[in-house]
Amino acid sequence: MRGLSGVDLRRVHEHVAFMANRKLLSYSIAIIIANIISALFLIFFFYAGPASSIWSSIPLGFSIFIYKILISIQASRVGRELNTGEVQIYLAHTLTRTEYLLSALLVVGITPALVLVATYLTFLAIAAPLSYDVGSQLPYLFAELMMHATIVMALAIGGHENAASIVGVMLALFIGAIMGIPLFLLILFGSNKPAFYVAYAATLLVAMATPLTYRFTYSTIISSPLHSPATLPDPLLVLLLSTAAFIILWMVFFIRFKRRDL
Amino acid sequence: MIKVVLVALAMSSAMLFAILALASIHPLTILSSSPYIPLTPPTSHSAIAVTGDRVCYLYIYDIQYSGGFGYYGPSAKPPSDLYQYNFSISELHVEVYVPLGGFKNLSSGDVSARVFEVDRSSAFEVQRMIREDLRHSNYSQYLNIISGKGYGSIVSYVEQKAVQKNICKYVHAHFICNTTSTPLSGNAHIVEICFRRGVELSTTGINDTRIDRLVDLVVNASLYKLPDSTVNRLLPLVHVDVSVLAPMRNSVLLYPKPVHVMRALAFLAVFVSCIVLHYRFRPHEYAGFSRPLRRLRRRIYRQ
Numbered sequence: 001m002r003g004l005s006g007v008d009l010r011r012v013h014e015h016v017a018f019m020a021n022r023k024l025l026s027y028s029i030a031i032i033i034a035n036i037i038s039a040l041f042l043i044f045f046f047y048a049g050p051a052s053s054i055w056s057s058i059p060l061g062f063s064i065f066i067y068k069i070l071i072s073i074q075a076s077r078v079g080r081e082l083n084t085g086e087v088q089i090y091l092a093h094t095l096t097r098t099e100y101l102l103s104a105l106l107v108v109g110i111t112p113a114l115v116l117v118a119t120y121l122t123f124l125a126i127a128a129p130l131s132y133d134v135g136s137q138l139p140y141l142f143a144e145l146m147m148h149a150t151i152v153m154a155l156a157i158g159g160h161e162n163a164a165s166i167v168g169v170m171l172a173l174f175i176g177a178i179m180g181i182p183l184f185l186l187i188l189f190g191s192n193k194p195a196f197y198v199a200y201a202a203t204l205l206v207a208m209a210t211p212l213t214y215r216f217t218y219s220t221i222i223s224s225p226l227h228s229p230a231t232l233p234d235p236l237l238v239l240l241l242s243t244a245a246f247i248i249l250w251m252v253f254f255i256r257f258k259r260r261d262l
Numbered sequence: 263m264i265k266v267v268l269v270a271l272a273m274s275s276a277m278l279f280a281i282l283a284l285a286s287i288h289p290l291t292i293l294s295s296s297p298y299i300p301l302t303p304p305t306s307h308s309a310i311a312v313t314g315d316r317v318c319y320l321y322i323y324d325i326q327y328s329g330g331f332g333y334y335g336p337s338a339k340p341p342s343d344l345y346q347y348n349f350s351i352s353e354l355h356v357e358v359y360v361p362l363g364g365f366k367n368l369s370s371g372d373v374s375a376r377v378f379e380v381d382r383s384s385a386f387e388v389q390r391m392i393r394e395d396l397r398h399s400n401y402s403q404y405l406n407i408i409s410g411k412g413y414g415s416i417v418s419y420v421e422q423k424a425v426q427k428n429i430c431k432y433v434h435a436h437f438i439c440n441t442t443s444t445p446l447s448g449n450a451h452i453v454e455i456c457f458r459r460g461v462e463l464s465t466t467g468i469n470d471t472r473i474d475r476l477v478d479l480v481v482n483a484s485l486y487k488l489p490d491s492t493v494n495r496l497l498p499l500v501h502v503d504v505s506v507l508a509p510m511r512n513s514v515l516l517y518p519k520p521v522h523v524m525r526a527l528a529f530l531a532v533f534v535s536c537i538v539l540h541y542r543f544r545p546h547e548y549a550g551f552s553r554p555l556r557r558l559r560r561r562i563y564r565q
Contacts, residue, residue, distance in 0.1 A: 013263070016263045017263060017264075017265065017544070017547055020263050020265070020266045021265065021266075021547060024265075024266065024269070027266050027269070027270070028269070028273070031269075031270045031273050031274070032273065032277075035273065035274050035277045035278075036277070039277055039278060039281050106263060107263070111263050111266055111267070114267055115266060115267055115270040118267060118270065118271055119270055119271065119274045122271055122274050122275055122278075122529055123274060123278065125525070125529070126275065126278050126282075126522065126525045126526045126529060127278070127344055127522065
């Protein structure tokens with residue numbers, strides 16, 4: 001079963017199954033914790049209605065945090081394989097470099113994002129009709145997890161196994177605070193043109209790394225009398241740029257990984 | 263990857279199934295509060311009569327509450343039918359306050375007040391009786407002054423129809439009457455305040471300060487050629503403040519319907535079936551599960 005550029009999808013599938021199954025315990029723990037949090041919020045906050053965004057944002061935020069940790073662990077494992085030379089065993093006989101990186105992309109980025117989105121859809125299908133308010137968050141959720149996977153994989157492919165896990169956990173923990181700095185500057189320098197452009201670019205960059213968190217922050221800011229929404233980057237633009245960024249970055253990873261001296 | 267997604271979905275539906283099944287057996291109270299809502303009585307009608315040695319005032323307050331979802335309940339229609347909202351007001355606490363600070367040397371024997379709770383139809387009848395008497399007597403264009411005879415028949419009708427009758431307490435130049443009312447039934451409260459004819463007001467702006475003389479002045483304003491400004495000053499001789507407190511019981515229950523539990527069960531069945539199907543095609547992926555199962559089976563057979 002050969003796909004584009006001579007990639008054997010069956011081999012990729014086997015390797016993905018192998019990589020995912022060896023972290024099945026981590027997946028199970030992550031799913032259980034995320035589900036308990038979601039179920040508790042479902043019970044205690046859903047009566048207020050999705051219009052308040054409490055139900056959909058807070059449990060999603062917790063679930064995202066847990067899944068980001070999981071992504072960081074998976075990426076760190078890939079980094080260890082590269083550092084210890086374990087990767088050469090896979091590449092010697094069974095997999096090409098493209099197939100190896102494709103399976104890493106599927107395991108580190110796409111599987112957690114898919115699991116979280118599918119879990120949420122199941123929750124909503126059972127408990128309530130899918131509203132636009134909650135449904136529209138899912139592309140942002142997917143992009144947020146994919147961007148996190150891209151950042152940690154950039155470190156892992158560079159062989160920085162520990163950096164991948166530490167930066168991954170730090171980003172998951174403090175992304176709200178990191179985003180707060182350029183946003184604060186943007187609001188502060190709203191009228192000062194050169195400083196405003198710098199703050200706008202910084203906000204856009206941080207927002208691209210975390211589109212769902214930015215969308216929530218954006219809706220909070222525009223509903224408060226702090227600032228006019230015209231000067232803040234539009235969340236949809238952020239989503240599109242974020243999607244484009246992770247696609248381009250993964251293409252760069254594929255090209256660089258092929259040329260990398262292992 | 264497929265296995266991970268399937269296991270995640272099966273676990274999610276199993277967890278939701280467990281919570282919903284548990285909640286459908288024992289409904290869980292999520293929110294419970296019992297705040298007091300202050301209500302403002304919407305309408306009042308009054309009548310005045312000079313009867314025997316007394317000057318009496320009648321006030322009718324329609325006290326009803328037709329609330330529900332809105333300001334005091336959840337603001338929007340709930341997005342899910344997982345919840346049951348209980349919202350009730352069992353009884354309204356009515357407090358009638360009559361300030362008597364404007365009277366001179368008032369003693370408890372000079373004044374009396376009573377509150378009657380009557381049903382809606384009786385309240386309408388009282389209003390009709392007042393209107394009828396006003397049409398016949400036509401004492402004053404300023405005050406709803408009715409005849410002493412008409413007043414007597416109204417009060418006896420009210421006493422007869424009263425669901426509740428409360429005599430108000432006189433405390434330091436004001437009356438306080440505490441009573442209750444049943445919400446949603448549209449009951450009305452009729453407040454009767456009677457002064458001895460000789461009671462005097464502290465300041466009226468004119469020489470006369472006796473309450474019966476003042477009423478007489480207003481009745482015969484045209485005869486005495488009183489200017490409108492003086493009449494208007496004499497009109498609010500007595501006023502009554504009515505405050506109503508509604509103790510509300512408000513609760514939100516997690517009370518899933520069987521359809522929610524069945525939906526969760528259906529999802530669980532579908533995902534478990536998918537796992538079984540996946541196991542048929544790729545049993546080696548489930549080695550992690552089958553090994554402990556095999557060990558358990560061995561242990562059972564050994565015993």
